[in-house]
Amino acid sequence: MQINGKVFAITGAGNGMGREVALQLVEKGGRVAALDLSEAGLAETVRLAGAKGDAISTHVVDITDRAQVAALPAAIIAAHGQVDALLNIAGIIQRFVPVAQLDFDQIERVVNVNLWGTINTIKAFLPELVQRPDAALVTVASMGAYAPVPGQSVYGATKAAVAQLSRSLHSELMGTKVAVTGVFPGAIGTNIAANSGVMTAAEMEAMAAKAGDGKQRKTTSPQEAGRQIVEAIERGSYEIFIGQDATFMSRLSRLSPKRAAALIHSQMKDLLG
Structure with missing residues (x-):
């Protein structure tokens, strides 16, 4: 897909x-409907876009609220005249505890x-996308979809479901103009734990050091992850794996699932202690 002139939700x-x-899409001439639960976060995204901020409309929405989501396509079309792509990037993790220690309300929130x-x-968006001459649907899963992480069982289950949903949608939409891309990030340097409400940024730092025996775990920057996602949209990629960890564990999980599980467990x- 050519980015210039297209509208991305x-x-x-x-x-x-x-x-x-x-930010990278508007730099390439795209227009963005930015969706998030945080009004302050959306305002900061627009601020960071600088002169390109006019290409971004903001929409405060709870994606678990079906009625709110159903109203989005019309609102975006009113703001931009069209919608050419949907990128599902929002996601949360669970507390780092075994399933037995998770309350049902915590499980339901992640699901x-x-x-x-x-x-x-x-x-909500697919009926609009299939009518466009060129469209994209991107779903972000996780390395946790295929590499079982202790203390993230429910999170991993949801991401495995998202991965399979993406693959099935790709098959269903063959013969249409909608390119479906699945994204599998490894460890990305974001504040997902804090944004998920499961721990503070300081606690996340301490946890990362603990997992790495005092050494900071290597992560891919959000900027690099963003670049790879945008490139995947341009290429119409089927699936991409972001980070050496995601690529390595994908291969190992296919070759020897039990060995991959043991490796993740050791790290x-x-x-959980």
């Missing part, structure tokens, strides 16, 4: 990867945001 555009994708939020937006088990 992006969930999670108020921080992290979603923000970086929004509602990661899975139902993605389904809600796809159902992350202390987080």
Whole structure:
């Protein structure tokens, strides 16, 4: 897809990867409907866009609220005249505890945001996308979709579901003008734990050091992740893996799932102690 002149609806555009994708798309001549629960986060995205900020409309929305999501396409078309792409980037993690220690309301919150939020937006926007001469649908899963992380079982389950949803949509939309891309990020240097409400930024830093035996775990920057996502849109990629960790674990998980699980367990088990 050519970015210039296209309109992109992006969930999670108020921080992290979603923000970086929004900023890079407007730099390439795209227009963005930035969707997020945080009004302050959306305002900061517009501020960071500088002179390109006029190309961004902001929409405060809870993607778990089906009625709010259903109203989005009309609002975006009113602001931009069209909508050519949906990028599902918003997502949250769970507390780093075993499933047995998660309350049902905590489980439901992760499922509602990661899975139902993605389904809600796809159902709302797909009727518009299939009518466009060139369209894109991007879903962000996770390395956790195929590499089981202790203490993130529910999160991983939702991301595995998102990954399979993306693959099935790709098959369903063959023969249309909608390119479907699945994204599998590894460790990205965002504040997802704080934004998910499961720990503070300081606690996240301490946890990362603990997982790395005192060494800071290597992460991919949100800017680089954003660049790769934008490039995937331009190419119409089927799936992309962001970070050496995501690429390595994808290969190992296919070759030896049990060995991959053991490796992840050895690196992350202390987080549960």
